[in-house]
Amino acid sequence: MKYDNKLFAEHLQGMVKIPTVSSADPEKTRVDDFKALHAYLETAYPLIHKHLTKEVIGKAALLFHWKGTGKSKNLPLLLMAHQDVVPEGDLSAWKYPPFEGHIDEEGILWGRGTTDCKNVMQAELDAVEMLLAEGYTPDCDIYLAFGYNEEIMGGPGAACQIITDELKNRGIQFGMVIDEGAGVSEKNGVPVATICTCEKGYADHEFYVDDKGGHAAMPPEHNALGKLGHAMWVLEENPMPLKLCQPVIDMMKAQAEFTEGRLGELFKDPEANWDELKEICAKTPSLNTLVRTTTTPTMAKGSDQANILPEHASIITNSRLLPGDTLEDLMAHFKAVLPDYVGVRLVKGHNAPTISVTDSVGYRLLCKITEDMHPGVKFVPTMVFGGTDSRYYCDLTPTKSVYRYSAGTASPRSGGAHQVNEHIDTATLASAVEFFVRLCQEYGAAE
Numbered sequence: 001m002k003y004d005n006k007l008f009a010e011h012l013q014g015m016v017k018i019p020t021v022s023s024a025d026p027e028k029t030r031v032d033d034f035k036a037l038h039a040y041l042e043t044a045y046p047l048i049h050k051h052l053t054k055e056v057i058g059k060a061a062l063l064f065h066w067k068g069t070g071k072s073k074n075l076p077l078l079l080m081a082h083q084d085v086v087p088e089g090d091l092s093a094w095k096y097p098p099f100e101g102h103i104d105e106e107g108i109l110w111g112r113g114t115t116d117c118k119n120v121m122q123a124e125l126d127a128v129e130m131l132l133a134e135g136y137t138p139d140c141d142i143y144l145a146f147g148y149n150e151e152i153m154g155g156p157g158a159a160c161q162i163i164t165d166e167l168k169n170r171g172i173q174f175g176m177v178i179d180e181g182a183g184v185s186e187k188n189g190v191p192v193a194t195i196c197t198c199e200k201g202y203a204d205h206e207f208y209v210d211d212k213g214g215h216a217a218m219p220p221e222h223n224a225l226g227k228l229g230h231a232m233w234v235l236e237e238n239p240m241p242l243k244l245c246q247p248v249i250d251m252m253k254a255q256a257e258f259t260e261g262r263l264g265e266l267f268k269d270p271e272a273n274w275d276e277l278k279e280i281c282a283k284t285p286s287l288n289t290l291v292r293t294t295t296t297p298t299m300a301k302g303s304d305q306a307n308i309l310p311e312h313a314s315i316i317t318n319s320r321l322l323p324g325d326t327l328e329d330l331m332a333h334f335k336a337v338l339p340d341y342v343g344v345r346l347v348k349g350h351n352a353p354t355i356s357v358t359d360s361v362g363y364r365l366l367c368k369i370t371e372d373m374h375p376g377v378k379f380v381p382t383m384v385f386g387g388t389d390s391r392y393y394c395d396l397t398p399t400k401s402v403y404r405y406s407a408g409t410a411s412p413r414s415g416g417a418h419q420v421n422e423h424i425d426t427a428t429l430a431s432a433v434e435f436f437v438r439l440c441q442e443y444g445a446a447e
């Protein structure tokens with residue numbers, strides 16, 4: 001097959017030009033922008049629209065079904081990504097406008113969604129389009145699903161909840177699911193493939209204190225907001241306990257050889273070295289999040305005016321739950337450590353989804369293809385700190401084979417997800433397309 005980077009860059013550029021921005025308020029989803037994206041996909045991928053069944057589910061989710069020959073005994077393969085992007089942030093800080101799709105003289109494509117994750121949608125669609133151009137039919141059914149509100153953690157009206165409810169009604173299950181994630185990067189000259197096998201859970205809580213209020217010129221010793229501030233300090237001083245879960249143990253062991261100094265030594269056997277390791281983890285935010293359920297206050301509200309004492313003060317916290325810790329565990333922890341004048345309620349949240357396995361047909365296939373494309377590659381299974389839409393599909397995947405793996409070659413010249421100046425090195429686009437081509441070709445026969 002001939003992989004045409006220029007064409008892939010044009011396709012990604014076309015998608016980036018359409019501002020499919022998520023809105024925290026589901027009522028404000030700009031459905032017309034998503035429709036414009038759908039219309040663009042029709043022109044960019046005519047064969048997909050000719051040969052696959054397409055459905056629009058919910059407000060703007062896309063579900064494509066590619067019927068296989070039925071020769072394979074494997075459950076269907078699902079390729080995922082999300083159509084939505086985060087807002088552009090500070091417009092004046094962008095080198096090139098975020099929705100212009102500018103490609104500079106070095107082949108860097110600038111814009112919102114270039115790495116998170118219209119690039120994944122583009123790679124999956126180009127792979128299928130190329131296979132169709134060759135007259136290829138897979139031996140196994142293949143689905144493509146693209147949600148539209150991943151960036152607001154789904155929330156009420158989560159696109160993927162609507163899609164998975166529908167698929168469940170139809171009795172459809174998957175043998176493997178691939179969603180956005182990391183790819184293959186270089187560490188000390190060795191290619192390293194990072195495959196995310198699990199993700200943390202998520203929770204927003206509201207903490208509140210009710211008080212008499214009154215004139216700010218005659219305050220009590222501690223008012224509602226002051227008490228709440230103290231409660232947050234207590235919460236920070238008393239986090240959930242540190243613990244090791246299996247995916248993190250696997251990750252540390254795999255990373256030991258790329259990790260310098262004492263930490264590299266400790267990673268070789270995290271369980272045996274836990275006493276020393278946990279001291280280091282607790283002091284390092286990037287390690288701390290791997291070994292405990294975190295909670296941090298992010299939003300606060302007092303009275304509406306500077307000279308009025310708050311009658312009701314509230315603070316929103318954001319928590320990320322380790323696999324194994326539940327929302328109930330977290331609530332019990334809050335109640336145990338907080339002063340009793342503080343109220344707390346769950347705003348929204350979910351437990352961490354099922355941990356995927358590394359001894360499955362699907363995982364072996366990911367490794368085989370990656371190895372062929374990057375000889376000598378090392379594999380690091382890991383955990384996503386944030387969340388992805390793939391969690392919704394875990395219940396539909398009895399093989400426990402939901403992987404967050406974008407598969408393309410990661411370039412040091414790409415970056416900026418969720419920041420200003422998001423950009424991608426277009427030289428890397430072909431590697432992701434090639435990966436998905438091979439995945440579609442080989443999945444049916446994998447065992």
Ligand SMILES: [Zn+2]
Binds near residue numbers: 082117150180
């Ligand atoms: Zn994303």
